[in-house]
Amino acid sequence: MFLPVLSSNAYADFRVCNATQRKVGVAIGYRTKTGWISEGWWQIEPTSCKALIEGDLSSRFYYLYAEDADGTQKWNGTVNMCVSENEFKIDGVKNCFPRGFQRSGFREIDTKNQAGWMVRLTDVPAAPAADKAENKAGQTTMPPAGRQGAFTEEKRQG
Template structure:
């Protein structure tokens, strides 16, 4: 059965040196005529030399392995930190997304009136705040989908074309002469209160309103 203990180059070298030294020491100690004593002395010293050489070699291998592991760990750690810093810098450099609400309702308004153009404004609850915005212009016979960003089932609209108004019973602030997007403000000039009509989406993500008459 072969031994599981494998020799090493350093063990072999020290074993050979030990053999030569042992033979010389044996010859001096026992005399050159005592061949058996000389050989035994050489074998013992050679074995000790081989053992010491193997031990030193294995300790060196372990030390090199530990050193390589530490270097590898430090290198991976530095690379990981560099990647983290790069990602963190890129993320911080990106502007935060502008969020107006938790969901959107796609509501289609159609101009089925006799007016060539109808202007429309809407108002909706967004993250606990009421937002009003407008205007969108819808040509006769055309439709436009508006998407109030709200999780509330209700929103409001106000539309007009000249003297014709499509509204309701809820007073909401708007700007009559230019595009606007406002929150809860002191509704003083150039803003004005107008009567908006409530729309019940019934929790649906889509629907529509026909603007007729005129």
Template sequence: MQLLKLWREADSGRQDDAGGIGHRTGARGATFALLTLLSLLCAPSLARAEFTVCNQTLDVVNLAVGQEVEAAFQTDGWWTIGANQCVNVIREELTNRYIYIYATDVFGNAILSGSTDMCVERKRFTVRGIDECWQRGHIAARFYEVDTLEQSRWTFFLTGSSP
């Protein structure tokens, strides 16, 4: 109620002091700024959609991610995730139900693999398509399928006993 009174006083261009004597102030701009600040502080924050991988092992992990992009499968890598760290590997809204991940240790040994063959490279890469990896000069790897249940945001926890 007091805030509404301040707004009305600011709108009239006058403000009463403690003695009830009115005088002109720049209160309208200050009140508007205060209302704007309050609305920003009280507004719910926008949720960011993303796919996050958390490494709950004691080792550094290198991660590659596969997903369908513009009607073709694409793999990207590598993200290096320290022990007990998380990394956002897909920063935009998830549009695919299934995301595919492949993880290796620092020596290149698979520590998370699955049953979906996709392509990777030894260094940073983006590969379009998942067929004939070796013939196209890539390395074939077996990616683990993560069912995100069509959620817009998902976190995968990589543990020492991950599937």
């Protein structure tokens, strides 16, 4: 599930925080002037954060895919991009298999052109009452595939 949360902490980057009790591998996708890029894997320990993109964000939309170390819990979406089993940086999102890559569904993250953004990965989805409160603050939620888990998005003021 994705839950954007306003924060008073100032970061100008794209940061992912792992609020689960398991190590998580994260991949990001984004568009450049020359085309699409997907890259990963950032290994994020439980209850810690990593900046995937440092400095002010240059795009409004970024795409995120994550899974826990044993692959039983995934945070994903409907935008297909190429990934690899090992560390990767891949140009283009088409013809993943013929080029020797796998394909995974990434979740679109709308940063609303903010200088920074944070996504928090959690184990459980928000309760329905929390969903209503989050939507009032311009927040979205999405349950992941597999076991229950959640994404939380957070505007980072920079």
